[in-house]
Amino acid sequence: xxxxxxxxxxxxxxxxxxxxxxxxxxxxxxxxxxxxxxxxxxxxxxxxxxxxxxxxxxxxxxxxxxxxxxxxxxxxxxxxxxxxxxxxxxxxxxxxxxxxxxxxxxxxxxxxxxxxxxxxxxxxxxxxxxxxxxxxxxxxxxxxxxxxxxxxxxxxxxxxxxxxxxxxxxxxxxxxxxxxxxxxxxxxxxxxxxxxxxxxxxxxxxxxxxxxxxxxxxxxxxxxxxxxxxxxxxxxxxxxxxxxxxxxxxxxxxxxxxxxxxxxxxxxxxxxxxxxxxxxxxxxxxxxxxxxxxxxxxxxxxxxxxxxxxxxxxxxxxxxxxxxxxxxxxxxxxxxxxxxxxxxxxxxxxxxxxxxxxxxxxxxx
Numbered sequence: 001x002x003x004x005x006x007x008x009x010x011x012x013x014x015x016x017x018x019x020x021x022x023x024x025x026x027x028x029x030x031x032x033x034x035x036x037x038x039x040x041x042x043x044x045x046x047x048x049x050x051x052x053x054x055x056x057x058x059x060x061x062x063x064x065x066x067x068x069x070x071x072x073x074x075x076x077x078x079x080x081x082x083x084x085x086x087x088x089x090x091x092x093x094x095x096x097x098x099x100x101x102x103x104x105x106x107x108x109x110x111x112x113x114x115x116x117x118x119x120x121x122x123x124x125x126x127x128x129x130x131x132x133x134x135x136x137x138x139x140x141x142x143x144x145x146x147x148x149x150x151x152x153x154x155x156x157x158x159x160x161x162x163x164x165x166x167x168x169x170x171x172x173x174x175x176x177x178x179x180x181x182x183x184x185x186x187x188x189x190x191x192x193x194x195x196x197x198x199x200x201x202x203x204x205x206x207x208x209x210x211x212x213x214x215x216x217x218x219x220x221x222x223x224x225x226x227x228x229x230x231x232x233x234x235x236x237x238x239x240x241x242x243x244x245x246x247x248x249x250x251x252x253x254x255x256x257x258x259x260x261x262x263x264x265x266x267x268x269x270x271x272x273x274x275x276x277x278x279x280x281x282x283x284x285x286x287x288x289x290x291x292x293x294x295x296x297x298x299x300x301x302x303x304x305x306x307x308x309x310x311x312x313x314x315x316x317x318x319x320x321x322x323x324x325x326x327x328x329x330x331x332x333x334x335x336x337x338x339x340x341x342x343x344x345x346x347x348x349x350x351x352x353x354x355x356x357x358x359x360x361x362x363x364x365x
Contacts (some may be wrong), residue, residue: 003047003275003296004070006095009118010125010131014208014240018104019073021243022268041094043071047276047283048269049294051326051356054293055285058333065293067283069272073097092136096196100275101203103129104240107220108210122207122220123227130177130199137197138172141165144195145347164188172199180204180231194277201241202278204234204271214239214261234274238267282355285326287308287335303351307361317365321347326356335360 009015022043046066058066072095096102105122106115145165152158168188171181177199178185178192185192185200192200205228207213207221214237217225221237228235239261246266249257258264265273276282280299284306285292297306303323309316324335328343335358338344353359 002068002070003100003272003279003281004072004098004217005100005102005271005275006098006198007071007073007102007104008095008129010106010129012113013104013106013125014318015104016239017244018208018238018267019071019142021240021247022071040207041073043073044068045071045268047272047294047296049283051283052285052292052294053153053325054330055287056360057294059289059331061287061289061292063291065291067294067296069275070098070268091190092133092198096198099201100278101198101201102206102271102275103203104206104208105224107218107224108213110210120220121272122224126224126227127204131175133198134172136175137178137195137199138169138265140195141172142195143171143189144191145169161191166308185229202233203231204278205231206238206271207235207237208240209237211239211242211261213237214242214263233239236267236270236274238270240267243267269272282353284353284357284359286354286360287329287358297353299355301353302349303347303353303359303361304349306353306359307363311363313365314361314363317363318349319362319364321361322362323347323351324358325354326358329358 007015007019022045046068049066052064052066074092074094103126105125106113106120106124110122145162148158148162148165153298165188168178168181168185172178178191178197179200179202184353205224207224208340209218209221212218213221217237225235225237227233242261243266246254246257258266277297282298282299283294283296285294287293295309297309303321304315307318307321323345324338324343328338329335332338332341335344
């Protein structure tokens, strides 16, 4: 399982600068991460997690594999995109498959950076993008409803689903995203899985600021932060330009640069961490001499499901899991020592995985 995030926003809000920083980060690390064939609109970057580096230092494996995040970028959307204006509408399909949306909005004044509306107004910009995404989703839902209604004569069981879909259509036609449809949305899980409605996804509102805006929230940032809280969405504040400057710096230079801006975590790290939180994802580890690796699962997954992320055979033939808590592993320094002092636990099919578990699965097929 890999976290995937689609990036949306108006032109000239910092999307390209941010994506370029992501792409450069991916290029710098590409030799260390598997399956990094990159399409022009995708960047694959490692999940920052110091725990895997600590484990690698103890185990000294032949290789280290971080979890990865797929970032998918599309051309900037403009008002009227759903009717064919601009280029972004042609690529909306690229982000329908993603799990979350990063909505980048400009929160700084700069006369040298042209704004498509000739003024900076984050809330207006967010409304423009959301309207276009809703209209695009309405088109997808309309097409599916037409097909379902034609099939109704031969399959009366479709009636409840059609009724629920029509209610969702009415909701979105009021200018409201699918995610705000409420409890009734859960009754449309199959349809949502098929249609991949963009406005049903979790949203991370990303305020792109200049250097001055990093130290203290300006009025633009405050308004976006308040909107995110009102919507129950996640919020991050970054400087896309600074993120570009961070790429490629050595560790010491990197830390000095961060300290000079008074920040403890890069914007890219914030986005990835927030994406995990938004989607309820956690990591567990496998640790051996051949490889130390992080695996991404859903919080609440049981041991067989977690094993299935490695290979479907592991889930199908699951016998048991040998589990060591991360803190115990670090305290005792090795699997053998953890086993000898009795902190290695044997868990069965009902064990609910915990973030940071170091696991060895036993299976038979």
